[in-house]
Amino acid sequence: MIDLCPCRDTRLRTDPEDTKMTLFADIHATVLAALAAMEAEAVLPAGLDTRAVAVEPPRDAAHGDMATNAAMVLAKAAGMNPRDIATALAVKLAQDPRIASADVAGPGFLNLRLTPAAWRGVVAAILDQAGGYGRSAMGQGRRVNVEYVSANPTGPLHVGHTRGAVFGDALASLLDFTGHDVTREYYINDGGAQVDVLARSVYLRYLEAHGQEVAFADGTYPGDYLIEVGQALKDKVGDKFVDTGEQFWLAEVRDFATDKMMGLIRADLAALGVKMDMFYSEKSLYGTGRIEAALADLRGKGLIYEGVLEPPKGKTPEDWEPRSQTLFRSTAFGDDVDRPVMKSDGAWTYFAPDIAYHYDKISRGFDELIDIFGADHGGYVKRMKAAVAALSDNRVPLDIKLTQLVKLKRGDEELKMSKRAGTFVTLRDVVDMVGADVTRFVMLTRKNDAPLDFDVEKVREQSKDNPVFYVQYAHARIQSVLRKGAEIGLVPGGVDDLGAIQDPAELTLVAKLAHWPRLVESAAEAHEPHRIAFYLYELASDFHALWNKGNADAALRFLQEDDPAVTRGKLAMIRAVAIVISNGLGILGVSPAEKM
RNA sequence: GCACCCGUAGCUCAGCUGGAUAGAGCGCUGCCCUCCGAAGGCAGAGGUCAGGGGUUCGAAUCCCUUCGGGUGCGCCA
Secondary structure (H helix, E strand, O other), X not given: OOEEOOXXXXXXXXXXXXXXXXXXXXXXXXXXXXXXXXXXXXXXXXXXXXXXXXXXXXOOHHHOOEEEOHHHHHHHHHOOOHHHHHHHHHHHHXXXXXXEEEEEEOOOEEEEEXXXXXXXXXHHHHHHHHHXXXXXXXXXXXXXXXXXXXXXXXXXXXXXXXXXXXXXXXXXXXXXXXXXXXXXXXXXXXXXXXXXXXXXXXXXXXXXXXXXXXXXXXXXXXXXHXXXXXXXXHHHHOOXXXXXXXXXXXXXXXXXXXXXXXXXXXXXXXXXXXXXXXXXXXXXXXXXXXXXHHHHHHHHOOOEEEXXXXXXXXXOXXXXXXXXXXXXXXXXXXXXXXXXXXXOOOOEOOHHHHHHHXXXXXXXXXXXXXXXXXXXXHHHHHHHHHHHHHHOOOOOOEEEEEEOXXXXXXXXXXXXXXXXXXXXXXXXXXXXXXXXXXXXXXXXXXXXXXXXXXXXOHHHOOOOOOHHHHHHHHHHHHHHHHHHHHHXXXXXXXXXXXHHOOOHHHHHHHHHHHHHHHHHHHHHHHOOOHHHHHHHHHHHHHHHHHHHHHHHOHHHOOOOOOOHHHHHHXXXXXXXXXXXXXXXXXXXXXXXXXXX
């Protein structure tokens, strides 16, 4: 049961035309060129390692628009005083028409101020690149597999899965946006005992559908969502399983129920706007020699052996007794103990098919693997990384991101129960309460490894307490102004009109837009999509501040009916803001609002 | 006992992979609409970046250690 989505566009994004220069990258290149020239002129010794040279916005805007640490990182290797290097570099850079001033500061920082014309060039570039602004080729078409959700097919997705789903999906989009060839994948845990439990639970509902009284013992799933599955089973097979033993119905009911549950899960994912490229079945690994093949690979490397594990220190389980098991030597890769791949009764542990699954991913030719797990799988990280390192001979990196718990609240009340699922609040409950857009954005307002409080009251407020609203409101305000401008025949202009952008608040906003491409790259590099959400909030904040200044100073309003040229320039600027918000929300899978 | 994650303003959290005087929101105090939507904005007070060592031009960030919180540790997945 492996299916590929045939509709996906898998072409690589390596067209160099896609790699537009951006302001920070541009200035960075300029700095490197100046350093190379200084080497050629023997101001600096030749052959310096310039990889640590950075061009960044200074933390304090009073220091300038950009700062470079070049002098300080090169000083030691060059055997020179950093301030001397900075001074010489400043002379070179000051010749660049985009650089208004270059000042040495502190221990050897070089602070750069750009000309207003350079900032205006950013606006022109954004309007030109539109949806492509911020898109990067840094991934060079590398094939990345992002595995996420991977919930057991035993019931609907709950809030915890929702966070993993949103995080994984946004990360995948971010990697796609930065030039990676991404596959979104779901691992179906349909090979273990939990699907037998599912089958037995559905069987009870099936008997119920035939009018019998049933009791749900411990270790069965009592959730309401199985009622219709029991009914559907009755519709399909009639009464042929009613008076038969488990050996006659277990396999068929299990397959039937698993299919139904995956249908449910796919629908849940669709409600959230998540679309997987591939669903990979654990069961397909059994009885096909694939687990054996993966373990044979490890055995050939001397990493599989028969042994007896020490009992865990501290609190030994009461029924603990030494048993010989088949073990994987994960300690060779930094794990604390070696891990069993086979239970003492000869059955595979969960780890064994997972090894085979990752072996399969490696053999499909991925250059990089990413797994998104819940925080309760933290103990699993080292052994999985060990297995991938061993299977790929250290060729394929595996990054495992853990998503922390979500505490769902309504004001001070904590929401825990869902009648439908019998246990947790479901993904569907959350999406029904606040909508997919809000759910997605809020799930990304924390780092993945930080716990998240999700207040379903607060996120429906239309105020700045609600970050989703705040960002969408900025976009809607811009669209409103653009519509209003169009009504009176004023539309965003081109590069010739951008002289209207002069006020410090306007230049601050434009500078923020210039940061977008490097923000995207650093977020992708770190596998941290939440940075996009925080950036969008800051951008919205800068925009709202400028908007408000228009209340006090009419010259800062975007529509100047008596001055079409200025209006065209200002409209171009705010359209650029809207483009960046739209691109950012697009990565997060949130739709930008046209009106509110 | 061991491993992993975390500890930043009264509260909830960012901090761009080592940069300059540590930021935002909430809360608190005081302001701003004859308004391109105030569904917003401005200003102020508030910090021993848990404590202690180390690495270097430079540490909230990297290393060691102590304390405190969370998660996990064969025969569940």
